[in-house]
């Protein structure tokens with residue numbers, strides 16, 4: 001079994017590679033990643049010497065290179081994690097999101113059609129459903145919730161999902177799609193809420209909370225997400241969408257306060273900043289389908305997951321300090337100045 005994992009030098013992709021190589025020692029895993037600002041080759045150090053692992057530095061938008069890789073590897077399964085994923089960046093500059101997230105997906109699926117595969121899996125997001133109101137805690141996203149996007153990022157992911165379903169219907173490509181809620185855990189790039197707050201708190205820097213911090217996200221520990229994708233690619237029904245959620249809704253401000261408490265840092269570091277444009281209010285997933293069909297449920301309670309995550313950032317300071325000292329620092333300063 002050969003699996004091409006795209007975006008494997010990023011947060012969720014790298015965790016998925018670790019999970020797969022450990023659980024299936026006979027599988028060959030090929031990571032295809034062009035190492036954007038959010039990809040980090042050092043993340044893959046633990047598996048670089050594994051004879052069943054190969055890293056290829058290339059973009060999923062490069063048709064020739066992708067076809068060449070398929071010719072060389074004859075993959076059985078493709079799991080597409082490669083994406084521009086940061087909502088704020090998509091608001092500043094949508095173009096690269098359209099290129100990577102939509103065109104890249106099409107290139108990969110064209111290669112699948114050309115060379116033949118048993119499964120193409122698209123890793124998507126609950127953001128394609130838009131948001132839910134705060135005063136309707138009874139509402140959840142199901143796989144039948146209409147697509148209703150808010151940001152250029154979520155629109156690009158929704159467009160890719162539609163392409164994937166169209167390739168299934170038109171060309172018979174054996175596809176599956178998963179739509180996950182907010183992930184957290186090791187190797188999360190420190191521009192996202194949880195790792196940014198941990199890094200800033202450890203550096204006694206302000207903790208920028210958008211608006212009033214009342215927005216709700218459904219937090220999913222990354223390892224639970226990887227296990228869900230593992231189940232879907234092996235046992236999920238072709239042509240189907242599966243929602244993957246943590247069943248753990250929390251407001252942003254509560255998350256930031258928990259991080260302050262865990263790190264024994266004062267809440268006075270919290271700084272309320274200008275809200276994100278078009279900011280989605282609440283995400284919450286109904287995971288009934290994946291639970292009843294595939295027996296998946298999130299295993300990690302948030303109280304344990306956040307402790308493990310904070311511990312990881314404490315013991316892997318070099319990983320995120322290197323990132324923060326590089327190109328990302330300029331971006332952060334542009335966004336928040338020296339607050």
Ligand SMILES: Cc1cn([C@H]2C[C@H](O)[C@@H](COP(=O)(O)OP(=O)(O)O[C@H]3O[C@H](C)C(=O)[C@H](O)[C@H]3O)O2)c(=O)[nH]c1=O
Pocket residue numbers: 085086087088124125126127180181182183191192193194196208209210211213215216217252276
């Ligand atoms: C970076 C940052 C964020 N926030 C707020 C904005 C959101 O309400 C929440 C989480 O933001 P973040 O940018 O970490 O994640 P989302 O915008 O929810 O999107 C994430 O989860 C989905 C499922 C994906 O599909 C995205 O790829 C992934 O980035 O915290 C702040 O208040 N301050 C900050 O400095």
